[in-house]
Amino acid sequence: MNTFIIVLLILSNFILETTLFPHFNVFRILPNMGLVIVVSVAILRDRKTGSIVGLTVGLLQDTIFSGVIGINAFIYFFLGYFAGMAGSKLSRDNVLTPFILTLGSTIAYHLFYNLFMFFLNYNIGFSTFFKEIVLMEMIYNSIIAIFICRWLSKIFIVPTVRFRRR
Amino acid sequence: MSLFKKYRNRIIVTTVAIILIIVIGLTNKDRASLSMGERFVGNILTPVQKVFYGISHRTINLLGDLKHIGGLREENKKLKLKVAELEDSNRRYEDLIGKSPHLKEEAELLKNTLYSLKPANVIGKEPGNWFDRFIIDKGLKDGIAKGDTVIQGITKDDNVIEEGMVGRIIEVGDNWAKVISIIDENNKISFKSIRTQDGGIISGNIDGRLSGYLFDAKADVIKGDKLFTSGLGGIFVKDIYIGEIVEVEKRDEQLMKNIIIEPAVDFKKIHRVFIIPNEIVEGLN
Incomplete structure (x- = not known):
């Protein structure tokens, strides 16, 4: 059941993100919904689900839009993995958990993206990009993540007590 | 184990x-065509995106209309007057055209032979803030090839409708294609100024404008100059309107003049575009 919800979530997010959301940009900057979904699912579930969701979201985005396949998949995969690891140690009910993890993930996403772009011989000035876009996007993503996380936690049946050793 | x-x-x-x-x-290599998997995923997802993009575009337009609902009655009155006026003048023009059918045909022929344009709809934009790419609903089946130029009809100040540069096609699927727009950071376009024929190179900027430099530091460019593609390098088609210069800056330590250009096409509201196939352009040259 949860798997079905997650697949539906990924697909509908992708379609809405590429068609409807570009109309709702604020100061020309768009929040990265894919990243928010990956981090939120990873926090609520575990690192395994997080990394699989990250891989799927990234691959979908790469296949349809970018010429190079695998960059987004790579970054989302690791973001999902680490967010899942951090999420299992932090309180899931705390509002600050998704906020801070999304904040960190957004910075990590752009740093890694820039690193890949550097090795693939694209030339983009990172300092101006960081000042003009990343700072705003960090705040957007984090605020959206709070709501998405709260909404998803109602949908998922999260096992709170476990007797088995992990 | x-x-x-x-x-x-x-x-x-x-x-x-x-x-x-x-x-x-x-x-990462410059690929000739898409792989099987990519083509499969694209063929399934793009029709769905097409529907959603259409719906969202219409919704946004509707919201925009609702804002102006107060002034509608006033506007309606004015427009009715205008229509009557225009119909009158239109009748006179039709009369004029009817008198000289061969002139009309010639004009239409000229219009049609220059480029044969293929219309296409935008059906999705890349998420995120790094690149400005989007996908359209025409592909291999409609005779679209990699490297084709994408344009949009735009109206200039003097009500003349011209081709405005949008970008070029980088990859093609069966019924969809990826377009990279000119405001993308990695696209470099060679241009010329229509007033003085000075040439230079521009590329995209992060804030959605274009910035570039002129080959000649002493070149005479001023704010408001209109720029067209020069066709150097053979990637973009010649003589297509790019935009207007909004800023010229000369730094003493640099040997070049830097300019900032406002593109003619509004990339955030792009919906319908035209494609110029490459083989026709080669035939022209």
Whole structure:
């Protein structure tokens, strides 16, 4: 059941993100919904689900839009993995958990993206990009993540007590 | 075997990472066509996106209309007057055209032979803030090829409708294609100023404008100059309107003049575009 919800979530997010959301940009900057979904699912579930969701979201985005396949998949995969690891140690009910993890993930996403772009011989000035876009996007993503996380936690049946050793 | 069991998770993660890096390396090359998988995913998803993009575009237009609902009655009155006026003048023009059918045909022929334009709809934009790419609903089946130029009809100040540069096609699927727009940071376009024929190179900027430099530091360019593509390098078609200069800056330590250009096309509201196939352009030159 949860798997079905997650697949539906990924697909509908992708379609809405590429068609409807570009109309709702604020100061020309768009929040990265894919990243928010990956981090939120990873926090609520575990690192395994997080990394699989990250891989799927990234691959979908790469296949349809970018010429190079695998960059987004790579970054989302690791973001999902680490967010899942951090999420299992932090309180899931705390509002600050998704906020801070999304904040960190957004910075990590752009740093890694820039690193890949550097090795693939694209030339983009990172300092101006960081000042003009990343700072705003960090705040957007984090605020959206709070709501998405709260909404998803109602949908998922999260096992709170476990007797088995992990 | 116990080693594998102990580090199972880490081994899987590392394997996936290595595979992804290999895929990045393989797909980074300039590919001639899409792979099977990409084509399959694209063929399934793009029709759905087409529907949603249409719906969202209409919704946004509707919201925009609602804002102006107060002034509608006033506007309606004015427009009715205008229509009557225009109909009158239209009748006179039709009379004029009817008198000289061969003139009309010639004009239409000229219009049609220059480029044969193929219309297409935008059906999705790349998420995120790094690149400005989008996909359209025409592909291999409609005779679209990689490298074709994408334009949009725009109205200039003096009510003349011209081709405005949008971008070019980088990859083609069966019924969809990826377009890279001119405001993308990695697109470099050679231009010329229509007033003085001075040439230079521009590329995209992060804030959605274009910036570039002129080959000649002494070139005479001023704010408001209109820029067209020059066709140097053979990637973009010649003589297509790019935009207007909004800023000229000359730094003493640099040997070039830098300019900032406002593109003619509004990339945030792009919906319908035209494609110029490459073989026709080659035939023209």
